[in-house]
Structure formats: C-alpha cells, structure tokens
Amino acid sequence: MTMRQVADGLWFCLDEFSSRENNRIANYLGSVSGAGLDRQLDQDEFHFRQLMEDGTAVKGRLEAACGTPVWGGEGQVTGPAVPAYLQTLTERADLLVRSSIDTLHAGFSSIYVDLYEEGGSFVPHTDRPIYGPYVLGMSFGVGSCEIVFSSADSEYRLTLPPRSVYCFGPPLRNEPWVHEVVGVTGRRFGVTFRTEAP
Ligand SMILES: O=C(O)CCC(=O)C(=O)O
Numbered sequence: 001m002t003m004r005q006v007a008d009g010l011w012f013c014l015d016e017f018s019s020r021e022n023n024r025i026a027n028y029l030g031s032v033s034g035a036g037l038d039r040q041l042d043q044d045e046f047h048f049r050q051l052m053e054d055g056t057a058v059k060g061r062l063e064a065a066c067g068t069p070v071w072g073g074e075g076q077v078t079g080p081a082v083p084a085y086l087q088t089l090t091e092r093a094d095l096l097v098r099s100s101i102d103t104l105h106a107g108f109s110s111i112y113v114d115l116y117e118e119g120g121s122f123v124p125h126t127d128r129p130i131y132g133p134y135v136l137g138m139s140f141g142v143g144s145c146e147i148v149f150s151s152a153d154s155e156y157r158l159t160l161p162p163r164s165v166y167c168f169g170p171p172l173r174n175e176p177w178v179h180e181v182v183g184v185t186g187r188r189f190g191v192t193f194r195t196e197a198p
C-alpha cells in the first residue's frame with residue numbers, strides 16, 4: 001500500500017493491515033509483559049513500563065522500547081533486541097516510506113510501543129533530536145485516537161483508527177511543532193518507528 005500526503009510533512013493511510021493482522025499483532029503486544037511496574041527496570045528486556053518524569057509517574061500510557069537508538073535517561077543507548085514479530089512490522093514500515101516518501105530511506109532501527117487504555121493520552125512534545133527525520137506510527141487494538149500536530153498558528157488533526165499508519169517528517173518533526181495523542185477510545189497500541197539522526 002502507499003500513504004497519501006495530507007499536509008506538508010505528514011502522510012497517512014487507512015486499512016494498511018487486515019483485521020486478522022490487527023488481532024494477531026494486538027494479541028502479541030498484549031502478551032508482552034508489563035512486569036516493570038513493580039521492580040527496577042533493566043535495559044535488556046522488551047516490556048511495558050510506567051515512565052517516571054521528575055519523580056512523578058507519567059500518566060496516560062505505558063511504554064516499551066527496543067532497537068537503537070532509544071532514550072536511556074541521559075542520552076541515547078541501544079535497547080533490547082527487536083523481537084521477530086516487530087522486525088516483520090519494521091520491514092513493512094520501511095516499504096511504506098520507500099514507496100511513498102523517500103526511496104533512499106535507510107531502514108528503521110528504533111521501535112517504541114505505547115499502550116493506551118480508554119482515556120489515555122500523550123502530552124504535547126517534539127520527538128528528541130537523537131532520531132532521524134521520519135517517524136512512522138502504526139495503530140493496533142480496538143481503540144482509536146487523534147494525533148494533533150500544532151505550532152503557534154497552525155494545527156493538523158488526524159484520527160487514527162486501528163490498522164492505520166501515519167508518518168511525519170520536517171517541518172512537523174521539529175520545533176516549534178509539537179504533537180500529542182488525545183481521545184483514546186479503548187485499548188490502543190501505538191507502534192512508532194525511528195532511525196538514528198544522521
Ligand atoms: O501513540 C502514537 O502514535 C504517538 C506516540 C508519540 O508521539 C511518540 O512516541 O513520540
């Protein structure tokens with residue numbers, strides 16, 4: 001499939017995955033442990049964790065990271081190995097970027113999975129500059145949400161149902177643009193692919 005451009009630096013496609021694929025992927029991601037909640041977390045295991053920021057628990061989502069680079073708290077590090085299941089999805093993400101955006105795209109190497117329940121959210125932010133120009137996000141599960149890209153004088157909103165894919169790059173990728181996730185209607189897995197900054 002191909003993505004269609006919906007704004008300067010923003011691409012989208014609905015129904016990239018079949019319902020069967022959505023169910024299989026959501027089941028797999030649902031089986032990934034959330035064990036980090038009650039013990040010290042290590043870098044060598046792919047599992048969901050509740051993040052802490054300035055001593056407070058980040059609300060609205062859990063996060064699991066793998067591949068390289070991932071954020072280690074003070075700088076970029078290499079995360080846990082990418083599970084085979086997510087490697088297959090990475091190849092799919094690479095094909096989408098090469099066919100619709102950049103034929104020279106080198107291949108995604110960093111994967112984050114965010115687990116949102118109904119009412120979950122991701123606060124407005126700009127993705128860290130340790131990552132390369134394109135960020136691609138897939139949605140699985142039963143819940144949809146909105147992703148909102150905003151700067152001082154413009155805003156773009158995309159509804160992200162399960163099985164859809166979006167990708168953003170410059171200018172939306174960089175400050176002063178921020179993006180946030182709002183309006184999660186049920187359990188959603190957001191799988192986000194990135195490269196290392198050149
Ligand atoms: O849930 C999503 O699709 C977006 C997550 C996001 O903005 C991020 O991981 O930086």
Ligand SMILES: [Fe+2]
Pocket residue numbers: 125126127179
């Ligand atoms: Fe982000």
